[in-house]
Amino acid sequence: MSTSPNLVPKKVPPHFKRPLLETPFHARARDLSQVDSFVAWAGYTTVDVFTSVEQEYFAIRNATTLYDLTPMVKYRIAGPDAVPYLNRLVTRDVTKLKPDRVAYCVWCNDTGHLVDDGTVFRLGEGEYRLCTAERQIDWLLDSAIGFAVTVDEITEEIAALAVQGPTSCAVLTAAGLAELALLKPFELGYFSLAGFPVTVSRTGFTGDLGYELWMAPAAAEPVWDALMAAGRSRGIRAIGSQALNLARLEAGFLSPNVDFVSAEHTLRTGRDRSPLELGLAWLVDFDKGHFTGRRALLAERQRGPRRLLVGLDVAGNKPAHNALLYLQPDGKREIGSVTSAAWSPTCKRNIALAMVDAPYFRTGSTVWADIYLNRELVWERRMSRAEVVERPFFAPGRRRATPPAGF
Amino acid sequence: MEQQQSARYDFIVIGGGHNGLVCAATLARAGRRVLVLEAQSRVGGAAGTREFAPGFRVSSCAHLLHLMPADLIRGLELESHGLEFSARGMPTTALRPDGPPLPVTEAGEYTQRMRRFARALAPLFGKVPPRLGTDDWSDRWALLGLAWQIRRLGKRDMRELLRIGGMNVFDLLEEQFDSEALKGALGFDAVLGTNFGPRSPGTVLTLLYRMAAESAGGEGALSQPKGGLGAVCDALAKSATAHGATIRTASPVARILVTADRAAGVELESGERIEAGAVVSSADPKTTFLKLLGTKYLDTGFVRRVNHIRARGLAAKLHLALDRAPQFTGVDPGAAKGRLLLAPSLNYLERAYNHAKYGEYSSAPAMEITVPTLNEPELAPSGKHVLSAIVQYAPYALKAGWQDGRQRFTQLCLDVLEGVAPGLQGSVLHADLLTPLDIEREFRIDGGHWHHGELAFDQFFMVRPVPGAAQHGTPMPGLYLCGAGCHPGGGVMGTPGRNAAQRVLEGAA
Numbered sequence A: 001m002s003t004s005p006n007l008v009p010k011k012v013p014p015h016f017k018r019p020l021l022e023t024p025f026h027a028r029a030r031d032l033s034q035v036d037s038f039v040a041w042a043g044y045t046t047v048d049v050f051t052s053v054e055q056e057y058f059a060i061r062n063a064t065t066l067y068d069l070t071p072m073v074k075y076r077i078a079g080p081d082a083v084p085y086l087n088r089l090v091t092r093d094v095t096k097l098k099p100d101r102v103a104y105c106v107w108c109n110d111t112g113h114l115v116d117d118g119t120v121f122r123l124g125e126g127e128y129r130l131c132t133a134e135r136q137i138d139w140l141l142d143s144a145i146g147f148a149v150t151v152d153e154i155t156e157e158i159a160a161l162a163v164q165g166p167t168s169c170a171v172l173t174a175a176g177l178a179e180l181a182l183l184k185p186f187e188l189g190y191f192s193l194a195g196f197p198v199t200v201s202r203t204g205f206t207g208d209l210g211y212e213l214w215m216a217p218a219a220a221e222p223v224w225d226a227l228m229a230a231g232r233s234r235g236i237r238a239i240g241s242q243a244l245n246l247a248r249l250e251a252g253f254l255s256p257n258v259d260f261v262s263a264e265h266t267l268r269t270g271r272d273r274s275p276l277e278l279g280l281a282w283l284v285d286f287d288k289g290h291f292t293g294r295r296a297l298l299a300e301r302q303r304g305p306r307r308l309l310v311g312l313d314v315a316g317n318k319p320a321h322n323a324l325l326y327l328q329p330d331g332k333r334e335i336g337s338v339t340s341a342a343w344s345p346t347c348k349r350n351i352a353l354a355m356v357d358a359p360y361f362r363t364g365s366t367v368w369a370d371i372y373l374n375r376e377l378v379w380e381r382r383m384s385r386a387e388v389v390e391r392p393f394f395a396p397g398r399r400r401a402t403p404p405a406g407f
Numbered sequence B: 001m002e003q004q005q006s007a008r009y010d011f012i013v014i015g016g017g018h019n020g021l022v023c024a025a026t027l028a029r030a031g032r033r034v035l036v037l038e039a040q041s042r043v044g045g046a047a048g049t050r051e052f053a054p055g056f057r058v059s060s061c062a063h064l065l066h067l068m069p070a071d072l073i074r075g076l077e078l079e080s081h082g083l084e085f086s087a088r089g090m091p092t093t094a095l096r097p098d099g100p101p102l103p104v105t106e107a108g109e110y111t112q113r114m115r116r117f118a119r120a121l122a123p124l125f126g127k128v129p130p131r132l133g134t135d136d137w138s139d140r141w142a143l144l145g146l147a148w149q150i151r152r153l154g155k156r157d158m159r160e161l162l163r164i165g166g167m168n169v170f171d172l173l174e175e176q177f178d179s180e181a182l183k184g185a186l187g188f189d190a191v192l193g194t195n196f197g198p199r200s201p202g203t204v205l206t207l208l209y210r211m212a213a214e215s216a217g218g219e220g221a222l223s224q225p226k227g228g229l230g231a232v233c234d235a236l237a238k239s240a241t242a243h244g245a246t247i248r249t250a251s252p253v254a255r256i257l258v259t260a261d262r263a264a265g266v267e268l269e270s271g272e273r274i275e276a277g278a279v280v281s282s283a284d285p286k287t288t289f290l291k292l293l294g295t296k297y298l299d300t301g302f303v304r305r306v307n308h309i310r311a312r313g314l315a316a317k318l319h320l321a322l323d324r325a326p327q328f329t330g331v332d333p334g335a336a337k338g339r340l341l342l343a344p345s346l347n348y349l350e351r352a353y354n355h356a357k358y359g360e361y362s363s364a365p366a367m368e369i370t371v372p373t374l375n376e377p378e379l380a381p382s383g384k385h386v387l388s389a390i391v392q393y394a395p396y397a398l399k400a401g402w403q404d405g406r407q408r409f410t411q412l413c414l415d416v417l418e419g420v421a422p423g424l425q426g427s428v429l430h431a432d433l434l435t436p437l438d439i440e441r442e443f444r445i446d447g448g449h450w451h452h453g454e455l456a457f458d459q460f461f462m463v464r465p466v467p468g469a470a471q472h473g474t475p476m477p478g479l480y481l482c483g484a485g486c487h488p489g490g491g492v493m494g495t496p497g498r499n500a501a502q503r504v505l506e507g508a509a
Helices: A026-032 A053-062 A082-089 A137-143 A167-173 A217-234 A242-250 A292-305 B016-029 B070-075 B106-123 B137-151 B155-164 B169-176 B178-191 B202-218 B231-241 B287-292 B300-307 B346-357 B402-420 B434-444 B495-509
Strands: A037-041 A044-049 A064-069 A075-079 A102-108 A113-124 A128-132 A150-153 A159-164 A188-193 A195-203 A208-217 A234-237 A308-315 A322-326 A334-344 A349-357 A368-377 A376-389 B010-016 B035-038 B049-053 B056-059 B085-088 B092-094 B102-104 B224-225 B246-248 B253-260 B264-269 B271-282 B317-320 B339-342 B366-370 B385-392 B428-434 B477-483
Touching: A026 A044, A026 A217, A026 B178, A044 A242, A053 A234, A053 A242, A064 A167, A064 A217, A075 A082, A075 A137, A082 A128, A082 A137, A113 A188, A128 B137, A137 B300, A159 A167, A159 A217, A167 A208, A167 A217, A188 A217, A195 A217, A217 A234, A217 B339, A234 B402, A242 A334, A242 A349, A292 A322, A308 A368, A334 A368, A349 A368, A349 A376, A376 B056, A376 B085, B010 B016, B010 B264, B016 B035, B016 B231, B016 B271, B016 B495, B035 B271, B049 B070, B049 B106, B049 B231, B049 B317, B049 B428, B056 B317, B092 B178, B102 B178, B106 B137, B106 B155, B106 B202, B137 B155, B169 B178, B169 B202, B169 B346, B178 B202, B178 B339, B178 B346, B178 B366, B231 B246, B253 B271, B253 B287, B287 B300, B287 B477, B317 B402, B339 B402, B346 B366, B346 B385, B366 B402, B385 B402, B402 B428, B428 B434, B477 B495
Parallel strands: A064 A234, B010 B035, B010 B271, B035 B246, B092 B339, B271 B477
Antiparallel strands: A037 A044, A064 A159, A075 A128, A075 A150, A102 A113, A113 A128, A159 A208, A188 A195, A195 A208, A308 A349, A308 A376, A322 A334, A322 A368, A334 A349, A368 A376, B049 B056, B085 B224, B092 B102, B253 B264, B264 B271, B317 B385, B317 B428, B339 B366, B366 B385
């Protein structure tokens, strides 16, 4: 399958010596990796940084980027009860999801705490795909008791590539995806690329114009090559997870195990998070009928959430990584903590996502972030003023414009 | 679809077995309008009386009454509603194929100690179990009460209870006795109607649990109701209707209707819909939640727990129509009228269980035998007799399938009986075997387990049937459980039905 013989070991060592899988894009990523920075993601080895985070980040905001998201866990959900099944699983109303559309969803356990978030694709009659960050087969199968539905994991059957950035539509169009420009946000289309069928969804994790391409593993390398060729004059670049993480923070998206931990994985009490606490109340449809966690969430809505994930605009330019939040600069009354933080190069703001206790999470409230800085091995502490602000931090009009601007 | 707008009831009770009827009678006495819906053509369910051959009648599953609390029988005035006994204080005799039968009476210090332990647990039975981890003082008091009951036992007994509480009954009896027959008979009580052998972990607790229920019913008060166990349910039905309850038989419920996230009635298999303020189900938890309500109204975690309830039946019921009274070798006429146990040793029981573990029936099954016609000849045509036996072990999911297995297992049971009652085979006019599969079909008990769920440490008390439904209320507002799947469990006890009625009245007040 690979066309880079010099990179493929002559003899493949036994699986237990190489416990991480390689995605169908791995050989290409290997070729482009300059700093040899790979990380494990859901059982695969994937690129953390190709060249430098800054270069890759600016490609997301100014050109086109390729990001291998094959490790995203994918489930095929099919059968006559697929809709009632999904509607009981997730908090959104799946009956409203039209054919060839995608919906961002969360699902909860009985106590209304988040099990995971992901996207639901409506592919065909009674056939849906659920993409999640973590493996969920146990929860999905137990949720299927009493429903005429089949749930199959198909992660390895589908290679996935995110093509994101302001010139992404132009690159894909140049690669031969005619009429891609008509694809609306959260819409699905079926195209041909490099001679292979490719499903394209206008979705992404960057908060920018962008698409996600879904294909058979055999199509991975030809598609990659075709896109690289088509995008050469439009600044195409492969990116790793670190650059993406910065972009997703600007877009205000949550990262599992960073901004929340699945309720199926938490061990300590009080570490579970509900969608209301995560600022995802807009994803919860109480009027659609029963879904797992509905009764608990109704009770929570009644009494009001105890804490809320909010955006922070932090004074200064030092990212408030892991900072504890206080009501006053005296640092006596603790009222929350930062889950994600970064200096936003595009917003030119020091931004963060933080879990803040009631009632201090109201927009416009002031909190104080206790920031630790390591300066040449000497730790310094800085109590920085931070304001609770609306998310997302960065939401350019181009992310929703249809058709997107040409380049 | 709406066929008719029936009279509105406060409560619909699904199932006219003893627990459903106790619940209905208690609710009716509190002035509530109650409708009981029974699938079969007469009340009783698994605590019914059936005619298994022309003129021969027998209790369908359980054939002795000893767990129903005396104050329940009194409170619902069952005796004035027609409950009579053809025998009370029945003796127990251990049969031995290779020796004289052994009368099982008080086994001295062992029985006394076990009864002290059972009495310490007994107060839990009449109450709705407390919830864990709440701020509710009634829950805390209930837990403190349990701790106090155990503390009251004193240091020596507390230590002993702690020691034996997690043991298996085999090891405990090995410590105490030499007689194989006695150990077999005492051990049988720990595994009767369960999916356990005497060496299975936790069987001492299961035995204590059964004895605790017994202590509420009056210790050692084995009774045979006149007309079979069905007579208990007939009296319960009369007690309920006397206070205004309506009982409809031959009215199987197809599903529980939900309106605005509340159980608001039922739909019968006939398509008829009946509304009510709340629905109380005496069906087993799996049937109630997975079949009648449907998982779409429940959360995944709860469904997962319900799905994991261990409720695979392992006890079969054998009914024989006999041309003449059976003659058990060495058993005197008085003992023959009592309860006869065929479990000559603990190893016999354990071997019988071995087969069941692998989906086979026991090649030498253990039995609890009664000959009800010796106490009440009217149960059979003149001069004829009925033998009723609970037979273990007969697994629900028989590997070979009950289609083929039924005849062979029946014959095997007859051969075993022949060993203790020579000549019996020649007098058999008709044999009727109820396998767990039959019990599932006939009485609509998922898995055919007549306790509606294994009686084991992990399914007792505040985790019976599952957390979230252990206080009779369920995650579905307006739906309650009142069957044997609830604390304190199976056997013809009626306590779950009574506890449920109390909780329902509190909840609906």
